[in-house]
Amino acid sequence: xxxxxxxxxxxKVLRNDQIADIHDASVSVLERTGVVVKEExxxxxxxxxxxxxxxxxxxxRIPRYLVKEAINKCPSxxxxxxxNPKHLVRLEDNKVHFGMAGVPPNxxxxxGKRRGATWEDVKNFFILSEGLENIHVADxxxxxxxxxxxxxxxxxxxxxxxxxxxxxTVGAKGTRAFVEDYLRLQAIVRGSLDELVAKPxxxxxxxxxxxxxxxxxxxxxxxxxxxxxxxxxxGSEVQAGATGPVTLAGTLVQQNAENLGGIVIAxxxxxxxxxxxxxxxxxxxISTIMDMRTxxxxxxxxxxxxxxxxxxxxxxxxxxxxxxxxxxADSKIPDIQAGYETSFALLASALAGNNxxxxxxxxxxxxxxxxxxxxxxxxxxxxxxxxLLEGINICDDTLALDIxxxxxxxxxxxxxxxxxxxxxxxxxxxxxFDKNPYEAWVKKGSKDIRxxxxxxxxxxxxxxxxxxxxxxxxxxxxxxxxxxxxxxxxKKP
Amino acid sequence: xxxxxxxxxxxxxxxxxxxxxxxxxxxxxxxNAVINxxxxxxxxxxxxxxxxxxxxxxxxxxxxxxxxRIVGERFGAGEVFLTELAIxxxxxxxxxxxxxxxxxxxxxTKKTLGKVVIGTVEGDVHDIGKSIVSTMLMVAGFDIVDxxxxxxxxKFIEKTKEAKPEIVGLSALMTTTMFKMTDVIKALEREGxxxxxxxxxxxxxxxxxxxxxxxxxxxxxxxIEAAEVAKKLVEKGIS
Numbered sequence: 079x080x081x082x083x084x085x086x087x088x089x090k091v092l093r094n095d096q097i098a099d100i101h102d103a104s105v106s107v108l109e110r111t112g113v114v115v116k117e118e119x120x121x122x123x124x125x126x127x128x129x130x131x132x133x134x135x136x137x138x139r140i141p142r143y144l145v146k147e148a149i150n151k152c153p154s155x156x157x158x159x160x161x162n163p164k165h166l167v168r169l170e171d172n173k174v175h176f177g178m179a180g181v182p183p184n185x186x187x188x189x190g191k192r193r194g195a196t197w198e199d200v201k202n203f204f205i206l207s208e209g210l211e212n213i214h215v216a217d218x219x220x221x222x223x224x225x226x227x228x229x230x231x232x233x234x235x236x237x238x239x240x241x242x243x244x245x246x247t248v249g250a251k252g253t254r255a256f257v258e259d260y261l262r263l264q265a266i267v268r269g270s271l272d273e274l275v276a277k278p279x280x281x282x283x284x285x286x287x288x289x290x291x292x293x294x295x296x297x298x299x300x301x302x303x304x305x306x307x308x309x310x311x312x313g314s315e316v317q318a319g320a321t322g323p324v325t326l327a328g329t330l331v332q333q334n335a336e337n338l339g340g341i342v343i344a345x346x347x348x349x350x351x352x353x354x355x356x357x358x359x360x361x362x363x364i365s366t367i368m369d370m371r372t373x374x375x376x377x378x379x380x381x382x383x384x385x386x387x388x389x390x391x392x393x394x395x396x397x398x399x400x401x402x403x404x405x406x407a408d409s410k411i412p413d414i415q416a417g418y419e420t421s422f423a424l425l426a427s428a429l430a431g432n433n434x435x436x437x438x439x440x441x442x443x444x445x446x447x448x449x450x451x452x453x454x455x456x457x458x459x460x461x462x463x464x465x466l467l468e469g470i471n472i473c474d475d476t477l478a479l480d481i482x483x484x485x486x487x488x489x490x491x492x493x494x495x496x497x498x499x500x501x502x503x504x505x506x507x508x509x510x511f512d513k514n515p516y517e518a519w520v521k522k523g524s525k526d527i528r529x530x531x532x533x534x535x536x537x538x539x540x541x542x543x544x545x546x547x548x549x550x551x552x553x554x555x556x557x558x559x560x561x562x563x564x565x566x567x568x569k570k571p
Numbered sequence: 572x573x574x575x576x577x578x579x580x581x582x583x584x585x586x587x588x589x590x591x592x593x594x595x596x597x598x599x600x601x602x603n604a605v606i607n608x609x610x611x612x613x614x615x616x617x618x619x620x621x622x623x624x625x626x627x628x629x630x631x632x633x634x635x636x637x638x639x640r641i642v643g644e645r646f647g648a649g650e651v652f653l654t655e656l657a658i659x660x661x662x663x664x665x666x667x668x669x670x671x672x673x674x675x676x677x678x679x680t681k682k683t684l685g686k687v688v689i690g691t692v693e694g695d696v697h698d699i700g701k702s703i704v705s706t707m708l709m710v711a712g713f714d715i716v717d718x719x720x721x722x723x724x725x726k727f728i729e730k731t732k733e734a735k736p737e738i739v740g741l742s743a744l745m746t747t748t749m750f751k752m753t754d755v756i757k758a759l760e761r762e763g764x765x766x767x768x769x770x771x772x773x774x775x776x777x778x779x780x781x782x783x784x785x786x787x788x789x790x791x792x793x794x795i796e797a798a799e800v801a802k803k804l805v806e807k808g809i810s
Contacts, residue, residue, distance in 0.1 A: 109772055181748045183776050221746055223746040223749070223776065227747070287696060291696075293696070317699075319654060320699045321699070324654070368653075368699070369655065370652035370653045370654055371649065371652060372793065373653055373699060373700050373703055373794070374795070376776075446775060468612075
């Protein structure tokens with residue numbers, strides 16, 4: 079199942095001196111303006127390490143040497159594993175991986191209806207992700223509004239383990255005791271907590287609250303991961319002109335400061351564990367502009383593209399893997415606007431070399447919905463992007479001098495072994511995009527590609543099945559889940 | 572001939588009455604400060620109004636609010652952008668602060684469409700959408716009590732009892748916090764306040780259907796809609 083992985087990083091928008099400017103500005107923000115950390119343990123850890131902490135205001139100024147030390151502790155990449163650990167993704171070296179859109183509360187279903195997301199959609203998107211050849215990670219892709227902080231991750235883990243074999247987005251936030259119990263639940267699948275740490279499923283997903291604030295719930299949760307040496311994602315969602323400076327440079331500076339501040343807290347926290355740990359970190363961006371007409375974050379424009387490329391460069395500068403956002407389509411339906419916007423966004427994020435890109439299916443300003451058919455269409459687009467990133471292979475065989483000589487002027491290449499042997503690798507054949515000439519298209523029914531996408535989605539949902547989950551593991555998971563829900567409460571919020 | 576000359580003198584004297592011309596100038600300064608998004612100018616003009624004895628209610632209604640209405644209309648027409656609306660709102664707010672100490676001295680009562688208590692619910696720190704709605708409602712002629720963000724249900728109740736608003740506005744930007752709106756509505760019922768106010772809700776994960784589900788009186792998808800819904804609800808009157 080390990081799907082095709084290529085490297086990005088071909089495009090840069092920042093010069094080296096500009097990267098250094100942004101770094102300098104960010105550490106100045108941390109030293110001068112500081113951050114608010116709404117979690118007691120984190121404040122104590124920062125205080126002991128030499129940061130300037132005002133416990134009453136929960137305000138911290140972080141000296142730059144702490145940033146340097148923290149960055150030096152971070153590995154330059156890490157691997158995430160599926161239920162079957164043979165299926166994995168290596169987040170390193172600008173290797174690009176694609177997932178689904180980032181957790182909207184609504185779906186546009188296969189009947190074209192827009193409605194609230196349900197648990198059925200959670201399961202469907204896990205299955206769809208694994209069944210699509212260009213989506214590397216099974217992503218739950220939606221957030222049903224009815225679920226609580228406890229029920230949501232626990233039930234989701236069970237659904238994930240039953241329906242996927244490969245890398246899958248499963249994690250939890252909440253009270254310290256709950257997050258610790260939740261990780262023990264994941265450990266059942268691996269066999270032990272140590273084996274889970276050696277082969278983690280997914281990271282602790284942190285979004286600093288812009289501007290410059292770390293909330294209690296997320297901080298508490300990522301400290302649990304840090305002390306176990308499990309990976310953590312820090313990714314700001316700055317809205318330029320609203321929660322961050324309107325200028326893209328200013329947004330990059332604030333985002334960078336927020337990510338770096340989080341990394342400092344995580345690595346300091348990890349040092350307090352016994353044994354000491356060094357959690358892998360992924361540097362993320364979900365920043366964009368706020369539309370000054372509607373107050374919505376709009377990810378479908380050139381600004382998001384620029385921020386994704388620049389953020390990946392910042393991550394590279396620190397020697398960290400990066401995460402980007404590529405699903406920006408501000409259109410409300412999977413139409414031509416959505417197509418243009420998504421192409422723009424995904425291409426930029428991939429060329430940037432982001433190691434993980436929240437990618438397929440997203441739609442509407444602020445990505446408030448995911449469309450089944452768009453997810454399937456985006457899969458073909460991603461296939462095109464993967465082919466683009468692969469580049470042009472230049473070697474004796476592909477330069478084809480002998481072949482050119484053999485065919486000679488006026489000849490043709492169609493019946494050659496060389497053609498037959500290379501065409502599948504050299505040329506990209508989308509699954510859905512229709513490349514027929516006009517008459518053939520009419521003969522086949524003049525289909526709108528969206529109709530073909532809906533049919534393919536239904537087919538995958540019908541036919542893709544993960545290997546059944548081991549019965550003993552299933553039983554243990556269900557038993558412990560019941561205990562956890564009882565212990566930590568399954569009330570709706 | 573002499574009589575005509577005297578009549579002319581008298582009528583001219585009324586027109587060039589010093590406080591009349593000066594008042595007009597100051598009112599224009601106040602209005603233009605808002606239209607030009609100039610907070611400093613607005614405060615300066617408000618101070619001048621206080622010094623020169625311009626009635627503070629007139630200063631607000633015929634100066635600041637006039638400018639705010641123009642900005643509001645331009646925003647609705649897509650000519651003015653949110654950042655400009657926000658600054659115009661700030662200019663008006665700061666100028667009103669300067670005028671507040673002398674408002675009690677006025678013989679007039681400030682025209683208002685009603686009072687609004689507004690806030691983002693507990694656990695939710697999203698501020699901007701709610702602030703834009705506050706500004707828009709103020710521009711439309713409401714008096715605003717903005718409780719900020721992460722507002723505990725008890726505080727909504729306390730302030731509702733204190734301020735006796737016509738409208739309570741609730742904002743939530745997360746699927747996990749939107750449920751607090753139900754808490755606030757239930758608390759209003761428990762305290763016997765529910766029938767005395769109209770509840771309007773908004774925020775990205777909410778919807779008209781959600782508003783109906785939780786028994787709110789209105790839903791707004793954006794600030795302009797919020798002003799329209801608020802106006803309609805106060806026109807209907809409290810049942």
